[in-house]
Amino acid sequence: MIEISDFGKFENKDVNLFTITNSNNLTAKLTNFGAVLVSLFVPDKNGNLADVVLGFNTLENYLTNDICYFGSTIGRNSNRVKNATFNLNGITYNLDKNERGKNNLHSGFNCYNKRLWNYSINEDNNSISFNLISADGDQGFPGEFNITVTYTLTDNNELKIEYNAFSNKDTIANMTNHSYFNLAGHNNRNCYESNSLYKCR
Numbered sequence: 001m002i003e004i005s006d007f008g009k010f011e012n013k014d015v016n017l018f019t020i021t022n023s024n025n026l027t028a029k030l031t032n033f034g035a036v037l038v039s040l041f042v043p044d045k046n047g048n049l050a051d052v053v054l055g056f057n058t059l060e061n062y063l064t065n066d067i068c069y070f071g072s073t074i075g076r077n078s079n080r081v082k083n084a085t086f087n088l089n090g091i092t093y094n095l096d097k098n099e100r101g102k103n104n105l106h107s108g109f110n111c112y113n114k115r116l117w118n119y120s121i122n123e124d125n126n127s128i129s130f131n132l133i134s135a136d137g138d139q140g141f142p143g144e145f146n147i148t149v150t151y152t153l154t155d156n157n158e159l160k161i162e163y164n165a166f167s168n169k170d171t172i173a174n175m176t177n178h179s180y181f182n183l184a185g186h187n188n189r190n191c192y193e194s195n196s197l198y199k200c201r
Helices: 059-064
Strands: 002-010 013-021 027-031 036-043 049-051 072-074 085-088 091-094 118-122 127-134 145-153 159-167 176-178
Touching (some): 002 059, 013 118, 013 127, 027 145
Antiparallel strands (some): 027 036, 036 049, 072 176, 085 091, 118 127, 127 145, 145 159
């Protein structure tokens, strides 16, 4: 089952919150702002739900948080590019130096988690697909990059994330989801007590 609710506005466009629930009451919440995984409520052996993914309750927090990338879709390239430059097919490409003024981290200042994605819903598969077209030269990378990220919640209590991308030029493509997990539920204990990652420092 998939429900849609209002999550605010970004650049005068509607932002939605999507709630996917499976037959076991496992529930994922996602937004088309940044194709972000907002929360994941998982039942324990007694059926009690706990949100094991760190995230924010409001769009405003996602707009202003520039450090932790909670639940974000990262692209075109996750992690770092040394000295914010790379050579491909004999051409040197320069990227944003957004880490300590030296390296490129998670593709720069205009990361995919700060953009509004298109979406489509597949009720039969209990899935949502988010789509973004990144222009040739966007973030400094070559090629028009058409990316679709699909979140599927199965009745085996799996949250699957699938990435499909096409580029009309050779480019770098190294995407990920940047969720932080506390398997005890982030409202219960900190990481030192539960041996689970709790918060970004």
